[in-house]
Amino acid sequence: MKEILQVEGLCKTFRLSAKQQKLEKTHDKVRTAVDHLYFTANEGEIFGLLGPNGAGKTTTLRMLATLIKPDSGDAIIDGSSIVKAPDQVRSKIGFLTSELKLEDFFTPNYLFDFFSHLHQVPEETIQSRKEQLFTRFGISPFAEVKVANLSTGMKQKVSLAISIVHNPDIIIFDEPTNGLDVLTAKVVTDFLLELKKQGKTVIVSTHIFSLIEKICDRVGIIIQGKMILCDSLTQVCAGKSLEDRFFEIYAETVGEDA
Amino acid sequence: MNNILTILKKELARFFGDKRLAFSSILLPGLMIYIMYTFMGSALSTMFESTEEASSLYAVSVPASLQETLSSQFSITEVEPSQVDALQTDIENQDANILVVFPSDFDEAVAVYDSASGAAAPAVEIYYNSANTDSSTAQSVLVSILDQYESALANKFDVNPGDPSLYDLASDRDSAAMIFSSMLPMLLMIFLFTGCMSVAPESIAGEKERGTIATLLVTPVKRSHIAIGKIIALSIIALLSGISSTLGTVLSMPALMGAASDNMNIGIYTVSDFLLLAVVILSTVLFLVAVISVISAYARTIKEAQSYVTPLMIIATLIGITAMFGGGAPQDWFYYFIPLYNSVQCMSAIFSFTCIPVNALITVASNLIYSVVFVFILTRMFNNEHVVFGK
Numbered sequence: 059m060k061e062i063l064q065v066e067g068l069c070k071t072f073r074l075s076a077k078q079q080k081l082e083k084t085h086d087k088v089r090t091a092v093d094h095l096y097f098t099a100n101e102g103e104i105f106g107l108l109g110p111n112g113a114g115k116t117t118t119l120r121m122l123a124t125l126i127k128p129d130s131g132d133a134i135i136d137g138s139s140i141v142k143a144p145d146q147v148r149s150k151i152g153f154l155t156s157e158l159k160l161e162d163f164f165t166p167n168y169l170f171d172f173f174s175h176l177h178q179v180p181e182e183t184i185q186s187r188k189e190q191l192f193t194r195f196g197i198s199p200f201a202e203v204k205v206a207n208l209s210t211g212m213k214q215k216v217s218l219a220i221s222i223v224h225n226p227d228i229i230i231f232d233e234p235t236n237g238l239d240v241l242t243a244k245v246v247t248d249f250l251l252e253l254k255k256q257g258k259t260v261i262v263s264t265h266i267f268s269l270i271e272k273i274c275d276r277v278g279i280i281i282q283g284k285m286i287l288c289d290s291l292t293q294v295c296a297g298k299s300l301e302d303r304f305f306e307i308y309a310e311t312v313g314e315d316a
Numbered sequence: 317m318n319n320i321l322t323i324l325k326k327e328l329a330r331f332f333g334d335k336r337l338a339f340s341s342i343l344l345p346g347l348m349i350y351i352m353y354t355f356m357g358s359a360l361s362t363m364f365e366s367t368e369e370a371s372s373l374y375a376v377s378v379p380a381s382l383q384e385t386l387s388s389q390f391s392i393t394e395v396e397p398s399q400v401d402a403l404q405t406d407i408e409n410q411d412a413n414i415l416v417v418f419p420s421d422f423d424e425a426v427a428v429y430d431s432a433s434g435a436a437a438p439a440v441e442i443y444y445n446s447a448n449t450d451s452s453t454a455q456s457v458l459v460s461i462l463d464q465y466e467s468a469l470a471n472k473f474d475v476n477p478g479d480p481s482l483y484d485l486a487s488d489r490d491s492a493a494m495i496f497s498s499m500l501p502m503l504l505m506i507f508l509f510t511g512c513m514s515v516a517p518e519s520i521a522g523e524k525e526r527g528t529i530a531t532l533l534v535t536p537v538k539r540s541h542i543a544i545g546k547i548i549a550l551s552i553i554a555l556l557s558g559i560s561s562t563l564g565t566v567l568s569m570p571a572l573m574g575a576a577s578d579n580m581n582i583g584i585y586t587v588s589d590f591l592l593l594a595v596v597i598l599s600t601v602l603f604l605v606a607v608i609s610v611i612s613a614y615a616r617t618i619k620e621a622q623s624y625v626t627p628l629m630i631i632a633t634l635i636g637i638t639a640m641f642g643g644g645a646p647q648d649w650f651y652y653f654i655p656l657y658n659s660v661q662c663m664s665a666i667f668s669f670t671c672i673p674v675n676a677l678i679t680v681a682s683n684l685i686y687s688v689v690f691v692f693i694l695t696r697m698f699n700n701e702h703v704v705f706g707k
Contacts, residue, residue, distance in 0.1 A: 123534055126701040149536035158534065159527035163330055175322040176535040221534075 062228060062259050063099040063122075067131035068092050070117050091117040093283035094131065099261055099276070101227075104254050106274035107263040108304065114283040115263035116155070119232045122261070123153035135228060149177065154221040155232035156214075162206035166197050166216045169205070170223060177224035184223075191219040195245065211242035218246065229253060231262045235269060247273055267301045279304065281311050319537045323545025327519060331553050341514040341553065345507070346560030353568035371454060374403050374415040379422040385461055390454070404443055413451040415443040416458060426469065489584045497644075497667035501660045502636030503565060504558065504597065509632045511557030512604040515550050517621035520612035529704060539698040543609075543691050550605045551598075558601065585667075592676055593666050599683035600659040604632075606690035613697045632656055639664040645671075652678040655686055 070092040079085065092114040099105040107115045120126045122133055124144035132139050138146035160169055167188070174184040192198045195215040200208060208216065214237075222229060234250065235243040250260050250273055264270060270277055271291070277300075278288035286307055287294055295303050332338050373390035376397050386392055395403065397417070406412035418440055419425055425438040440462060444455040476483045486494075523529040532542060608625055615621035635656045639645075645665035652658040658679040665671035697703040 125530060125533060126705070145536050145538065148534060151534075153534045157527055158531040160531060161330070161523075161526070161528045163334060164326075168329070172322065172326050173535060176319055176532075176537045178318070178536075 059100040059102075061098045062101040062136050063105075063133065063261065065095055065097045065118075065122075065131075065133040068095040068118065068121055068128045068133060069130045070114070070121060070126070070128055090283050092121070092128075095280070095283070095285050097278045097285055097288045099259055101259055102254065102257050103275040104250060104260040104262065104273050106270040106277045107261070107280055108265065108267070108270055108277055108300075109263075109280035110265060110308075113280045115265075115280055116232050118280070119153075119155070119230050119261070119263055122147075123151060123230055124148055125153075149224065150226055150228055152222040152224070152226040152229045153232075154217055154230070154234070156236060157232075158217065158221075160205045160213065160217060160220065163204060165202045165204055166192070166208075166219070167201040169216070169220055173220050174223045179224055187223065187225065191222070194249070195219055211238055214238055214242060215245065218249070226258075228259045228261070231260065233264055234262055235264070235266065267299075267304065271300050279307055281308060284311075286311050319541040320545040320548070323537070323542055324549045327546055327549030328552065330519075331515070331549075341511070342556050342560050345510065345557055346562075346564035349561055349564035350568045353565065354571040357568065357571035371457075372413060373454065373458070374399075374412060376400065376415075376417040377420045377422070379418055381423050382418075382461075382465060385465070386458075389457055389461065400443075407443055407445050407451065410445055410448045410451070413444070413448065414454040414458065417441040417443075492584055493668045497664045498640040500667055501639035501663040502633065504562060504663060505600075505632050505636035505656070505660055507561035507565075508554065508558040508597065508601055509604060509629050510561070511554035512550070512601065512608050513622065513625055513629065514557065515553045516605055516608040517612045517615070517618045517625065519546060519550055520609050521615045521618045521621035524613070524615075524704065525617045529698075533698065533704060540691070540695040542698060543694040547602070547605050547609055547687070547691060547694070550609065551601045554605055555598070555601050558597070589666055589669075592671065593663060595680055596659055596662050596666070596676060599680045599687070600656075602687040603655060603659075603683045603690075606687040606694070610690050610693050610697065613694055613703055635660050644668060645675075647672060647675075649675055649678055651675075653682050655683065658682060 069090070071088040071090050074082075074084070074087060074089050078089075079087070095114070095118060097105075107118065109115050117126070121128050122135065122140060124140050124147050128141065132141050134140075135147050136150050138150060140147050164172070170188050170192075171184060174187075179187070189198075192201060195218065197212070197216055197219060200212055200216075205213060205216065229250075231250070234246050238246065247269065250262070253260055254273075260273075262269070262274070274291055276288070276290050277294050279286045279294070291300070294300070298306075331341075371390045373386065373392050374395050375386070375392050376395055378386060378392060378394060395415075400415065400417060403412055403415045407415060419438050422438060422440070429435075429437055431437070442455055442458055445451040446455075520529075523532070533539070607628070608621075611624045611628070612618075612621040615624055638657065639660050645661040645668070651661060652675045658675075662671065662676050662679040665675070
């Protein structure tokens with residue numbers, strides 16, 4: 059199996075303000091969000107990053123999506139470095155997070171065309187792909203409704219469709235089902251499985267065990283910016299439920315540090 | 317190139333698709349200025365008109381020598397000396413405007429009076445109410461008639477007798493040019509700046525605030541293309557807004573200036589003057605939009621961006637005022653490297669027909685270079701995660 063993503067020692071620190079330092083009773087001027095992270099993902103699998111809030115999942119995915127730059131380390135996505143060739147990386151991936159908003163003023167139809175053009179998708183492909191994705195997500199009846207007037211679930215589905223206008227081979231989703239009702243969440247998870255069937259690689263981050271158990275082939279557990287364990291789901295679970303295993307691992311790790 | 321166009325089209329679609337936004341930033345400024353100036357102009361002229369109607373004059377023993385002159389300005393009601401007290405009360409209560417009391421033997425007394433004798437001169441008394449505009453205007457008209465009559469009595473020499481326009485040798489073209497060159501550069505600067513300020517913070521700080529800029533940044537589009545696309549689109553909108561305000565001003569000029577506007581005809585300028593002006597304005601708008609965009613990218617919210625830009629607006633206005641002073645645009649080329657000042661002086665020079673081509677060229681070129689520098693800075697800022705995600 060081909061490794062399509064290699065994360066090689068990614069590090070990211072953030073500066074702490076004086077106020078934060080006082081609040082957390084520390085004299086460290088920087089907080090390490092991601093600490094020498096290594097992992098790989100194989101082509102055609104769904105890889106899950108699991109970890110508590112503040113573990114560094116979002117920061118890691120943002121670095122992979124080239125929205126922020128690592129302090130050190132690198133990641134190679136389908137042969138392109140996120141540090142040296144961010145433009146290439148951006149054209150190979152689809153990135154979705156709840157922080158990426160769509161402009162309220164425009165309609166899904168307009169935005170789909172707009173982002174397709176930015177990705178240099180040929181005109182004929184745009185129309186067929188739009189029809190296919192809009193039908194798949196039930197966006198068609200709302201295609202001419204301004205984003206501002208769409209429901210949260212519909213907005214998320216439009217964002218999802220738009221994040222993959224260019225039919226990328228690697229899809230990175232930060233908390234794909236956060237804030238969605240069960241029906242919309244199911245549409246999203248079903249779609250992720252569908253992407254996998256098409257041979258795409260999907261990287262998701264979440265703190266929801268059931269989501270990982272349901273869709274992921276391999277899982278990496280991040281705690282305090284470090285990769286604690288990274289293996290196939292069955293290996294990680296070792297016969298127990300993922301939830302039980304996670305609490306064991308968490309207790310071991312944080313216990314060691316304390 | 318395609319991406320620049322896509323970004324540009326989206327920005328324009330965003331702006332013109334939103335009818336309220338387009339109306340409030342393009343049509344409204346021009347309309348407001350037109351209505352305001354027209355209203356001011358007509359209010360001013362009614363103030364002057366009212367004095368012409370209110371020219372009823374109560375007079376006691378009008379002398380024959382002044383009868384004709386006075387009746388040309390006033391409708392005279394002759395009253396008896398016994399009515400003076402009653403009229404004074406009327407004037408105090410603003411029921412009457414003005415009363416003039418001549419001595420009964422005014423003409424004879426004036427004829428025999430010798431100013432060298434040291435005796436008291438014959439006195440004319442004018443009762444009026446300075447709190448009443450009509451009354452005080454009538455008073456000053458009356459005083460000036462009497463002053464003229466007095467100086468005519470002892471006429472030793474005249475200054476500029478006859479038609480005053482025979483003596484002012486400035487051509488209509490020159491006087492119009494002077495007014496245009498001192499006022500329009502400042503107005504244009506304010507209008508252009510307001511135009512830029514109404515769109516750039518919204519488009520850049522606004523996208524940051526709403527989180528939509530990150531969506532744009534995960535696409536493979538070059539940051540420089542985003543910056544260029546946005547700046548060109550914003551310049552187009554700012555330019556339209558500036559044109560609307562300028563049209564509002566020019567169209568309301570006749571109402572505002574009244575008779576004085578007869579000479580103020582922008583037809584004195586040739587097509588090449590306007591072309592040169594257009595190029596200077598274009599480069600100025602590019603520069604302003606680029607600067608305001610960088611400031612907006614630094615700001616976290618639209619409000620913050622607007623408060624950062626406000627001091628700059630004051631500076632731009634002050635620089636605009638320099639066109640009114642200092643005896644015309646400077647000739648030395650190095651002044652034309654100073655941003656904003658170069659545009660103001662260049663426009664002033666164009667309006668006064670004294671523009672030196674090299675200086676105009678330096679103005680346009682340096683504005684373009686500064687704009688490119690700011691586009692470069694904006695690109696760098698879009699690449700900076702602290703700018704894009706900074707809280």
